[in-house]
Amino acid sequence: MELSLSHSSLGISAVNPHCKASSCQPKAIPSKLNGKLLDLSFKCFKNGVSVGLYSQSSCSKHVPTRQFKRNSIWACSQVGAAGSDPMLNKISTFKDACWRFLRPHTIRGTALGSVALVARALIENSNLIKWSLLLKAFSGLIALICGNGYIVGINQIYDIGIDKVNKPYLPIAAGDLSVQSAWLLVIFFAVTGLLIVGYNFGPFITSLYSLGLFLGTIYSVPPFRMKRFPIAAFLIIAMVRGFLLNFGVYYATRAALGLPFQWSAPVAFITTFVTLFALVIAITKDLPDVEGDRKFQISTLATKLGVRNIAFLGSGLLLVNYIAAVLAAIYLPQAFRRGLMIPAHIFLALCLIFQAWVLEQANYTKEAISGFYRFIWNLFYADWSQDNGAKT
The missing domain is CATH 1.10.600 (Farnesyl Diphosphate Synthase)
Structure with a gap:
């Protein structure tokens, strides 16, 4: 799974040989994504490095592994929260x-x-x-x-x-x-x-x-x-x-x-x-x-x-x-x-x-x-x- 940047949003696209194009549309992460993750993405693009959301890359030398994983998990949780059932949220609260x-x-x-x-x-x-x-x-x-x-x-x-x-x-x-x-x-x-x-x-x-x-x-x-x-x-x-x-x-x-x-x-x-x-x-x-x-x-x-x-x-x-x-x-x-x-x-x-x-x-x-x-x-x-x- 790789991160891609555009001028208006930050998207996630998945590279999976078993995934059909019609069923695997990229999911948008809200623009309120953690600033540290966004900075990480800019640094990696600047150095010509592709950032894996669940894997460590050469860019990890700029950011500690533990912090990188924490930001990655946070990003995934935001995607899940965005599509969660409001009724379930009310019950949980x-x-x-x-x-x-x-x-x-x-x-x-x-x-x-x-x-x-x-x-x-x-x-x-x-x-x-x-x-x-x-x-x-x-x-x-x-x-x-x-x-x-x-x-x-x-x-x-x-x-x-x-x-x-x-x-x-x-x-x-x-x-x-x-x-x-x-x-x-x-x-x-x-x-x-x-x-x-x-x-x-x-x-x-x-x-x-x-x-x-x-x-x-x-x-x-x-x-x-x-x-x-x-x-x-x-x-x-x-x-x-x-x-x-x-x-x-x-x-x-x-x-x-x-x-x-x-x-x-x-x-x-x-x-x-x-x-x-x-x-x-x-x-x-x-x-x-x-x-x-x-x-x-x-x-x-x-x-x-x-x-x-x-x-x-x-x-x-x-x-x-x-x-x-x-x-x-x-x-x-x-x-x-x-x-x-x-x-x-x-x-x-x-x-x-x-x-x-x-x-x-x-x-x-x-x-x-x-x-x-x-x-x-x-x-x-x-x-x-x-x-x-x-x-x-």
Whole structure:
């Protein structure tokens, strides 16, 4: 396939012995083709060199091979995009907006936590495992994701103005998802989640699930809008993401196995550990949003006490969590794997100290604060991934 230049357009012609002239018409590339590719073509014609779109020529000495291939692929993608179906483009755009609307980082935390607790309950009672439980566990995970989607979605609907300042990439604030579509999504999530839980897990778990939806609602929706009050706000987040999630999932799993609820040392520790971790997330989540919160007069601990103080508070609480994990492994060797739990939490604590130092050195810029908050979530995932070192 060779490039040819004219005064008005840049065309592609294919030399293929199996191609008939009537069916192989050259396709025009829009005049907005990458400037680097156009410069490359002029240089090659100047030197009397024919440029192959998918092969390297002697002209490649003027342009790095990797850059040349990237520009070539870009050109081909433009040809494909020019002839693509507008309806498919709309569907693809809507799917992307819905995914961002769900806040994927919160889904990962919900999924990891629920899977870890279900696995723990099943391993503790491996003789009661049935294949039929797999479908029930999967439906429970879908219900949790629906509940998560409702809570983060209703928050975005009522925070459009704030998000345009703090999180302009979110789909409603960016104009990629209409408010009407967002309402349809959150109603769908709430109804679907309640139906799944009510049909599969009985009245007690359904009441816990409804409580989580209620707390998520009053957190964002006027006239309650509890996010305006720092203490109430982070207590709600810690309750929903910490205690209700862990207690509810473990209770539901034991009920599915035909067992009464019973605390064990590992599960009690995990629930306490994650509840405190969720409290830290609730405290630090407002760090990147100080500018918008101040503009819209949203009172948070970060706006009241300052970014630096809240960063130190969150780091200090997490360090307490990690010290407690190490002490639990030392004093309860029958319940925890010392060889995993102690070194893992010491390492994570050192990483946290280093990131707090990096944030201090960066003088608490918005980019550094956002990076620090993302790191807190990565610590959360890391703790769930190694299941806190509890023995089975």
